Amino acid sequence: MSGLASVFGGLAWQVLHCAVMAALCLPLVDVRVSVRRALTGQPVPALGARWQMFGVLSRRGRLGGFACAALVAVLLAVVVTPSFTVAMPGARQSDLLVILGLLGAAQCALVAGALWAGSSRGATAVVDQLRMLGGLGVTFVLVGVVVAVAAGGSVESAVTAAHAGTAATLPLACAGLALLLVASVLGQADVSVDGLVADRIGADRAAHFVASDLVGLVLLTLASDLVAPLSVAGSGHIGACLSAMLVWVVKMLAGAAGLGVVDALSDRFRRVRRSGMALMLAVMAVLMLFVERLQ
Numbered sequence: 001m002s003g004l005a006s007v008f009g010g011l012a013w014q015v016l017h018c019a020v021m022a023a024l025c026l027p028l029v030d031v032r033v034s035v036r037r038a039l040t041g042q043p044v045p046a047l048g049a050r051w052q053m054f055g056v057l058s059r060r061g062r063l064g065g066f067a068c069a070a071l072v073a074v075l076l077a078v079v080v081t082p083s084f085t086v087a088m089p090g091a092r093q094s095d096l097l098v099i100l101g102l103l104g105a106a107q108c109a110l111v112a113g114a115l116w117a118g119s120s121r122g123a124t125a126v127v128d129q130l131r132m133l134g135g136l137g138v139t140f141v142l143v144g145v146v147v148a149v150a151a152g153g154s155v156e157s158a159v160t161a162a163h164a165g166t167a168a169t170l171p172l173a174c175a176g177l178a179l180l181l182v183a184s185v186l187g188q189a190d191v192s193v194d195g196l197v198a199d200r201i202g203a204d205r206a207a208h209f210v211a212s213d214l215v216g217l218v219l220l221t222l223a224s225d226l227v228a229p230l231s232v233a234g235s236g237h238i239g240a241c242l243s244a245m246l247v248w249v250v251k252m253l254a255g256a257a258g259l260g261v262v263d264a265l266s267d268r269f270r271r272v273r274r275s276g277m278a279l280m281l282a283v284m285a286v287l288m289l290f291v292e293r294l295q
Contacts, residue, residue: 009236014079014088016245021078024249025217028256035260040268066113067207073106074214081218082225084245086156087236094155097144099222103215104140107133107186110208135275136182142282143175146289147226155225162229169229171289176226178281180255183219184262185274186212220259224251 036042063071077099082091111129144153150168151158161167225232228251233244266274 010088013085013236013241014090017083017085017088017090018079020245020249021083021217021221024252025213028217028220028252029213031253031256032260032263035257036263039261039264063207064113064116064204066109066116067204067211070106070109070113070211071207071214073102073109074211074218077102077106077218078214081221082155082159082232083221084248085233085236085241086159087233087241091156092154095153096147096155096222097140097153099155099218100140100144103186103218104133104137106211106215110211113204113208132185132275135279136185139178139182139275139279139282142279142286143178146171146175146282146285149293150289155222158226159229159232159234163234167229168289168292171285171292172226172229174281174285174288176223178278178285179219179226180223180258181262181274181278181281183216183223183255184259184266185278186215186219216259220252220255224248224255 080090080093081099082088082094085091086094107129111133114129147153147155147158150171151161158167158172162169162172231244231247231251233240235241262274
């Protein structure tokens with residue numbers, strides 16, 4: 001009976017996790033854009049209605065194959081990425097390289113959709129995206145190696161090791177900061193002016209916006225899990241999970257504000273290369289882990 005109760009409890013936390021992730025996605029984008037606007041004073045496109053636009057257009061028109069593939073990949077990543085607790089079925093599949101692979105697949109599908117639309121502006125954006133994804137792929141691999149060596153490879157094992165006091169916290173935190181910078185690159189809040197959507201219309205264009213927001217949400221959640229794993233509940237106890245959920249919401253809002261600051265700095269200093277900085281942090285995490293293993 002206790003095993004059955006544990007299963008149903010895990011499913012309940014899984015449903016709540018998905019609901020809270022979906023509900024928090026758009027407010028996080030709004031926080032990011034508001035901070036960026038406040039720091040730069042530059043006009044930023046209003047983004048609050050694009051999820052509603054996606055709902056309306058997806059009912060009226062048929063989604064293309066690339067848009068569907070991107071949404072499926074990123075939704076799978078949402079399901080298996082722990083937010084406030086690891087006491088849910090999806091957390092057992094939270095291998096970091098698998099999650100990052102799903103996000104990479106979603107981004108590649110968005111790029112393929114832009115290439116399929118076909119235009120000189122879209123082709124230029126595709127080349128830039130492919131160059132950027134090549135560098136971010138190295139960052140993904142390095143972060144995955146750090147988590148695999150330091151905590152068994154999955155977010156669940158990293159949280160469990162942190163609660164047990166056996167995790168290499170500094171390398172994990174550095175890897176989490178690298179993912180935070182990756183979120184500032186892939187989860188672009190100003191994607192509406194991106195060349196990738198220059199020739200896409202209707203439901204496909206709206207799906208691009210939604211998929212990009214969800215990619216940023218997953219990366220921000222992964223970053224918070226690695227930077228502060230002790231704030232994630234390691235059990236399914238109701239009190240622990242609810243308090244962890246409140247802490248997670250605060251972390252996510254702070255992370256979104258941090259992304260807004262990074263966006264503002266990138267606007268002000270055009271030479272800042274966020275993908276390069278993310279790669280540097282991933283290399284630093286590997287070096288930290290190596291030093292800790294030698295001690």
